[in-house]
Amino acid sequence: MAGYNVTIGIEVHCHLSTQAKMFCRCGTDYIGKEPNSLTCPVCLGIPGSLPVLNRKVLELALKAALALDCDILPRVVFHRKNYFYPDLPKGYQISQYDFPIGVNGIIRYEVGGLIREIRIKRVHTEEDAGKLVHQGEGFRFAQSGVDYNRSGIPLVEIVTEPDLTSPEEARECLMMLRTIVRYLEVSDGNMEEGSLRCDANISLSNTPGEMGVKVEVKNMNSFRSVYRALQFEVERQSSILRSNRPVIQETRHWDEMKNVTVAARGKEEAEDYRYFPDPDLLPMNISDALLTEIRASLTEMPLHRKERFMNDYELTGNEAEILVTNKNLADFFEECLKDFRKPRLVCNWVLTEILRYLNEEGQEINQSKLTPRMLAELLRLLEKKEISGTIAKNVLEDMFLTGSGPREIIARKGISFISNEKELEKIVREMIEKNPQSVADYLSGKEKAFNFLVGAVMKATRGQASPELVKTVLARELQAGG
Numbered sequence: 460m461a462g463y464n465v466t467i468g469i470e471v472h473c474h475l476s477t478q479a480k481m482f483c484r485c486g487t488d489y490i491g492k493e494p495n496s497l498t499c500p501v502c503l504g505i506p507g508s509l510p511v512l513n514r515k516v517l518e519l520a521l522k523a524a525l526a527l528d529c530d531i532l533p534r535v536v537f538h539r540k541n542y543f544y545p546d547l548p549k550g551y552q553i554s555q556y557d558f559p560i561g562v563n564g565i566i567r568y569e570v571g572g573l574i575r576e577i578r579i580k581r582v583h584t585e586e587d588a589g590k591l592v593h594q595g596e597g598f599r600f601a602q603s604g605v606d607y608n609r610s611g612i613p614l615v616e617i618v619t620e621p622d623l624t625s626p627e628e629a630r631e632c633l634m635m636l637r638t639i640v641r642y643l644e645v646s647d648g649n650m651e652e653g654s655l656r657c658d659a660n661i662s663l664s665n666t667p668g669e670m671g672v673k674v675e676v677k678n679m680n681s682f683r684s685v686y687r688a689l690q691f692e693v694e695r696q697s698s699i700l701r702s703n704r705p706v707i708q709e710t711r712h713w714d715e716m717k718n719v720t721v722a723a724r725g726k727e728e729a730e731d732y733r734y735f736p737d738p739d740l741l742p743m744n745i746s747d748a749l750l751t752e753i754r755a756s757l758t759e760m761p762l763h764r765k766e767r768f769m770n771d772y773e774l775t776g777n778e779a780e781i782l783v784t785n786k787n788l789a790d791f792f793e794e795c796l797k798d799f800r801k802p803r804l805v806c807n808w809v810l811t812e813i814l815r816y817l818n819e820e821g822q823e824i825n826q827s828k829l830t831p832r833m834l835a836e837l838l839r840l841l842e843k844k845e846i847s848g849t850i851a852k853n854v855l856e857d858m859f860l861t862g863s864g865p866r867e868i869i870a871r872k873g874i875s876f877i878s879n880e881k882e883l884e885k886i887v888r889e890m891i892e893k894n895p896q897s898v899a900d901y902l903s904g905k906e907k908a909f910n911f912l913v914g915a916v917m918k919a920t921r922g923q924a925s926p927e928l929v930k931t932v933l934a935r936e937l938q939a940g941g
């Protein structure tokens with residue numbers, strides 16, 4: 460690997476979080492739906508059907524472009540990108556060509572504790588294609604079908620300049636990009652479900668600042684596969700160069716099972732798309748009013764938020780990173796601080812107990828019944844030593860399950876506010892001393908005397924002890940005394 464300069468650029472496609480598709484009213488929530496149940500003449504490309512742009516697509520793409528510091532082009536023009544493929548019923552894809560939404564942007568991200576910048580070449584929108592589904596095994600039995608549910612789902616495509624110099628940087632940059640689109644609520648960025656997809660181009664050269672022959676790698680569907688595919692390419696191309704052979708300019712696919720990249724068949728490289736403006740969609744101007752409105756809706760970017768968490772709340776880089784990478788978790792944390800301003804304690808609970816529970820249940824914090832206010836109240840009880848840490852954890856679990864507040868749960872469960880058994884023992888002994896007659900009655904077999912003593916202890920603790928615990932301790936002390 461040593462000796463070669465590695466140059467990497469990435470291209471990321473994100474499904475935009477719209478309810479309807481890009482040019483029709485069909486729904487976009489296609490995961491788990493019956494194939495071809497979310498289709499209409501427009502997204503099936505039936506002749507005579509006319510596309511109508513979903514305004515939300517433009518707004519979300521503008522939001523992404525603005526957040527990435529792009530220059531916004533004043534005019535939106537859609538082009539037809541012509542190619543033939545079974546998952547593309549129209550024979551062309553509606554995309555943007557020489558007028559993308561934004562150009563010349565920047566992504567700031569962190570790698571090995573250092574902040575890096577990578578330039579963005581362009582941000583544009585396009586519609587997604589359908590999906591081929593293969594069934595059966597062997598050539599004779601295999602069947603292929605096409606599911607057009609995904610056809611026409613709006614995408615934002617973010618293309619970077621080749622500024623990355625290692626597979627690790629590519630992975631970190633992609634992770635930051637996903638965090639950013641999630642922050643903006645522009646896309647759910649879910650790679651497993653295919654709503655965020657990444658292609659990369661990579662070249663190696665002997666001369667610093669000079670690029671070698673570019674190879675494009677496609678079909679990477681996780682951060683891990685992006686990293687491993689690029690690492691594989693670095694090694695493959697290095698060994699070709701070392702033996703003085705030429706690297707071939709080509710498109711390669713990442714084979715997740717075999718851990719190798721393989722050359723794509725020739726036709727997939729033929730990129731003569733014959734772009735021309737779509738005659739069904741009129742060019743549009745982007746108004747200053749719209750830009751001002753979208754600019755105002757931008758949220759704090761993750762890297763900035765991380766620095767603020769470290770400065771304002773004295774969190775470590777690692778703690779801040781975990782919180783900030785998940786916007787909902789970071790929002791929850793800050794919301795909780797409004798009611799209980801102890802960042803260190805709140806952070807500890809969020810990163811240990813709460814994350815553990817969420818991971819076990821496969822939940823997101825905003826899907827759970829736990830509210831920031833409930834956690835604040837629980838931590839206040841804990842801080843005033845009204846409940847022990849063990850009981851607090853127990854109550855927390857109950858809050859997740861029932862959505863009740865901590866005091867309500869404590870009352871319902873009869874959980875002791877006096878959780879310290881030693882303290883309870885002292886009170887029990889006092890009551891035994893104060894009621895010798897009842898003790899004698901109990902020891903001579905009168906059950907009612909026991910209940911009387913339980914009542915006396917409960918009264919002495921002003922109802923703040925668990926009746927179960929009182930019974931246990933009382934029985935034990937009576938045995939010991941008798």
Ligand SMILES: [Zn+2]
Pocket residue numbers: 480483484485497498499500501502503611
């Ligand atoms: Zn449709």
